[in-house]
Amino acid sequence: MTTLFDPIKVGALSLPSRIAMAPMTRSRTDQPGNLPNDMMAAYYAQRASAGLIITEATQISRQGQGYSFTPGIHSDDQVAGWRVVTQAVHEAGGRIVNQLWHVGRMGHGMFHADGLPVAPSAIAPDASVWVVDPKTNRAGMVECPVPRALKTTEIAEVVADYAAAARNAKVAGFDGVEIHAANGYLIDAFLRSSSNKRQDRYGGSAQNHIRFAIEVVEAVAAEIGADRVGLRISPFITQRGMDDPSAPETILEMAKALARIGIAYIHIAEADWDDAPETPRAFRSALREVFSGSIIVAGGYDKERAKVILDAGLADVVAFGRAFIANPDLPHRFAQDLPLSAFDSETLFGGDHQGYTTYGPYAPGA
Template identity: 45%
Template sequence: MSRLFEETTVGAVKTANRIAMAPMTRSRATREGHATDLMAQYYGQRSTAALIVTEGIQPSLSGQGYTNTPGLHTEEQVESWKPVVKAAQANGAAFFAQIMHSGRIGHPEIAGFHPVAPSAVRPEGQVFTYTGPQDYVTPRALTHDEIVDIIQDHVAAARNAVAAGFDGVEIHGANGYLAQQFLSVSVNQRTDEWGGSVQGRIKYAVEVVRAVADAIGPERTALRISPANLIQGIEEGDSRELYLALLEALRDLPLAYLHIMEVAGNRELTRELRAAWPHTLVLNPHRDANPLAPHEAAHDALEDVGADLVAFGSSYLANPDLPARLATQGPYENPDPSTFFGGDHTGYLDYPTLKG
């Protein structure tokens, strides 16, 4: 357990421990994509982490996939984030903005834009809109020029994040959103330079990360991936070959960190990717069939995988003072799924701390 409370660095920030808060969509922003005082309190409550990664932030209206999610593409949105950043950094946490383009996951009723994707392949299921649940629509396949424009939207959002005071940005390359859609053989059916081979399918993610790193510095740039994740209709083919190629294409960049969201039963690949990545690794470990307590999962991630930091999702949602609870090996509060998305302070700001 001692390594969990050793100092480390995240980008240019020296931190007091190795505990990270994973990004979690909470849908508490305004309809205009502005961050709110509730969000400042929420992140401020969790500011004893080493690293806090925000919920997904759209780099443009066309990248918005859900209701009441925040943006970083207008001056007003940038200003709204400044008090949130100040609160999150109050106890020394590195605060990173996760830039997320949802791609085909979304609906025209959410932001007024038709969803786009590598290819015109419709996802199964429904998405919640301002008028209620709606079936997904068939996305429009992106042109080459539009892909280049989306990469530049990420660059602009990254610069806006720095202007708002964030310590860096995390590019969302996981969970079935646009970057992973490009990685996917089931969603990416292109035959041009952005698809087909492994090198073609990793090109979008590589170009986004490199463009952002060029704009704000690699020490302010991070990437999140979820290898072999089948969420939202994703099929990757040979995930091992795919992600080893992706890391090889980026290993010369001293990024702030690589963030792996581990999929159940995927520990062998996690270890292999750790061995292939020479820079800081953040692991959001999967607890598999025999759930580990958070402090056990943290120890396992550090010692078995060799991660540099350990990220927690729902455990951090329900335990704003998670570092203190990890130090005492519990007790841990359980999250209420009914309050995960949207609403007010209930299930957002009212989880108790050990101090009461």
């Protein structure tokens, strides 16, 4: 039987275990400039025993930002900051990929000159994002405005931004990239009829709905190699105005194209809130049939649930999010059946070292 501690080859990456650290927004960058810093390097290096680290979502451009203090990878200073992070992780024996992100309509107007985020169509997401008011320095959740629809000619520019971000990730020393196409962000919004009402070649049929995603993947793969590219999906998300019964079939069509391109993995972000829709076994099996690369799953998994899905052959790697926050030595704790520490939810977004790098390895009686 496959276990969490078995090595695996995922594309070009050789992982010592099937335990991944899931991407988690923590908003700890230096300002101005959304710069990765030494504190972030320490945070990720503490967790380098993961088979694979997937970084927090990282905006590919100024236009791609929607939350405060999230990192970018589109300026020279940002690339230099990330280079410190990757070097720290590699020196600690880890592997790390950068999650490329454009929030689309899931953002606040304060990050845009005209006050409007961009999206496939001018439809608000019925969602809020975490921002810090630059005048009062107060942080909180703020409702997203109605976005403006991208012009057809602008879409090629966004694709080019993804390619440039992938090129920057390579310069910064990342082992690969994961393209964020889940949770209502820009690529996901193109995939769904609930958020995409376009009448051009990017809307209407399933093939048109996946066109933007495929163009992005091809552009990124051309920069760093398809075997160093992953893509995150959330087929069954219903929040953020993303409820679309046809989305799973559209995503399976996309997966067929991704298999032809030869990307390393698909990462399923499973909803993990109360009463959230489950990911059906039929979808997992169908994805296995059409996609030949590795499959990563994330969403409220613990050690036992991870064992079940690995034993069933429906996933190759399991990513853990919240558990890695307070347990930087999570693989060791899993291997030795040690208790897990709880994280402080008050220190998730923004702040300093407290609740970020202050969690230590397991200590009996601590």
